[in-house]
Amino acid sequence: MKANPFDIENIDIAWCPGCGNYSILKILKDALLELEIKPEKLVIVSGIGQAAKTPHYLKANVFNGLHGRALPAATAIKAVNPSLTVIAESGDGDMYGEGGNHFIHAIRRNPGITNIVHNNMVYGLTKGQASPTSLINFKTPVQVEGVFNEPFNPLSVAIALDASFVARAFAGDYKETKEIIKKALKHKGYALVDIFQPCVTYNKVNTYQWFKENTYYLDETHNVYDRLEAFKKSIETGKYPLGIFYINPNKKTFEENLPPYKNNSIPIIEQEFDKTKLIELVNSKKNS
């Protein structure tokens, strides 16, 4: 195996053997390498959970913040320094449960970040409770009679909000998932990649086998620019479609809309403070 500059040696990984997170980590590192992104120019922001540990296992700048709060931090990081590549990465509980409100509003803002969600349909780190995406009848020590709440559908919500890039992938498919992540990283604006990720320890229902049997890829007849069509695909449940559902290429990013970037794109952290303007403003309070 070729060495990848994103590899970190001698790390003690906290994931169970066979966990889908390993595949996602490898896919991500390879996608970054192929896109020639430099670790120093990459920031991975995560929350808390098994998935949220991912950034500790590759070379990158890392903001491993609070459970559910990766998106606000990622949005701000990209805004103060748009020259960075910013990824917000966490689990389904983190992004869609604790952070649900931020998920909605991050999509509305459309920051230029890639949002990778390891969707194992369970809370891994806290040992197997239902997550917002757990399927009906999924039994856990808390949901003793099985889940009866409607599963959260991140793709439908994202498309309803006219997210600028919406995709679903499967951790068990190296090739396709890497392509999807690369496209998401290259996309200008917010890009959601929800990745089906088998949790071999706490989810004995949605296994590698189950995901293989219950998914199919959208083919070339699917028009990614057709929002209604994308929405229809997103609500399919019998067999779950994989691939890029929807792209809106016409949206301005959050950063582009910000007043400091209206006339130039120099990151605000590199802009010099002009004291004379402050003196002017203070003086205006003599006569305003």
Place this chain on the structure above:
Amino acid sequence: MSDKLFNTPQKDVSIVLCGEAGQGIQTLEFFLTRIFKISGYHVYATKEYMSRIRGGSNSTQIRVSSDYVRAPVRRIDIFIPLNTEALKHLERNITPNTVIIGDKEIIKSEYKIYNLPLTRIAAAIGGRIYENMIAVGVLSKLFKVNLQNVEDYLKNYFAVKGSDVVEKNIRAVEEGYNEADRLFKGAEINIMKNPEVRNHILLNGAEAVALGAIAGGCNFISAYPMSPSTGVLVFLSQHSKTFNIIAEQAEDEISAINMALGAWYAGGRALVSTSGGGFSLMTEGLSLAGMTETPLVIHLAQRPGPATGLPTRTEQADLNLALHAGHGEFPRVILTPSTIEDAFYLTQKAFNLADKFQIPVFVLTDQYLIDSYYNIPELKLNQLDIEKYVVKTGRDYKRYLITESGVSPRGIPGYGEGLVVVDSDEHDENGHITENLELRVKMVEKRLRKMELIEKEALPPEIHGEEDYKHLLVGWGSTYHCIIEALKHLNRRDVALLFFKQVYPIHKSASSYLEKAEKIIFIENNATCQFGMLIQQFTGFKPENQILSYNGLPFTVEDLVEKIERIIGGVNES
């Protein structure tokens, strides 16, 4: 004229305007404060208002003076009620010396009222919106304001709205001027003018905090609207283009604080502005700032709680919240501006402190300070520097390098060859998650060690009065000017004031002042003497004498004089 207010020299006059929300009390306050100031009067304004957009009773007190005035008084010299309810709302503060001016067609009352037919005159000019300008005219005449100055100001102010609006407003002022002549038969109020005041700056607390933030290099604010903190977000938003500030209205306060931390992490200088309820939502984020050693400036504008409390009123009851918020143990600083100038300087300083020590720094204000206005000679901008402590990283950069001071050089992503890893989990020097318990102990100690340096830089309390005081008043935050004015009224050399602009950590000189006093009297706008308790914890002095108020209003000078005298006795024995 029988009213003693007129034709004799006055030092300061208190005008109170009161009406329903939506009747334009704020507009009146705006124009009057500016017009008085450009005429050379010292001016002060404070408002109390209800949490509603229409109806109720809102009032503004404006003090016009020959010298600095900066505190609320109970006394009303001139009262302009805009409806009968207004009169009832402030009835307890009306004295036989209060001159009441109002439209008798609208106000039904037993009081002697100088009839100003606002409704009729305004209708002739073009509608009710001119009522305010008529009142401005009346007061301008009474206070010997040059009519030309007012007209010039209005021409300038309303220029964008077209000549018709300008003319009608000027006519309203002129009508008011004539009415005053008719009503008061040419009598006027004599307050000495000082031409220098014309060049003073007129600011309220919210503007001062926002300007201080700009002077501190703030280039990012994320906030969720909440009275009384919103003014800061509004001000920074309005100047975001000029100063390259990203101003974002977050979806909630949790988002706001996490955005602010993201911004600092990436090299920005971020502010959150909120009030108690919003700050409660931020507490986990505060703890994240503590753990990741990310700088943060929090403007916490207090209002009465618990819960929604009194949204538009004032209180000093969130000191304990600021002090104890956030799980785990980590250093912080709490600055408590005592004046509008302080609101500017301390907010500026907060950014430098936050960056220097990589800690959360609070600017703890309240509704009273935020909404009050007065004239300030100048803001000394030349002496202020934006201190930046970000370092360029090398290949082997360690974000949490264990150092003697506890402060590790702070890098930001993309600046240098290193990687900047921060983690809300306990971490190693590289920032990576660890459960090595020996390392855990080292990291706790490293974080807390910073407190030593922070304590060294704490602002000492200010002492006012003679050195051989017997009674020591102790206060913090926005009560400053009110206590100072009460001290003047007391006129006793045995009473002094010890005032804190930084309540945490407390400067170590505090004890030496407290030791010398026979009686220590804490003055706080809360019900449990929170600062007194903190002082006790740090110095051992028990807050035995307390002057506390928690009715949602600031103290008035008269209030304090009475309450202090009740504790120390009325006679000056020294």
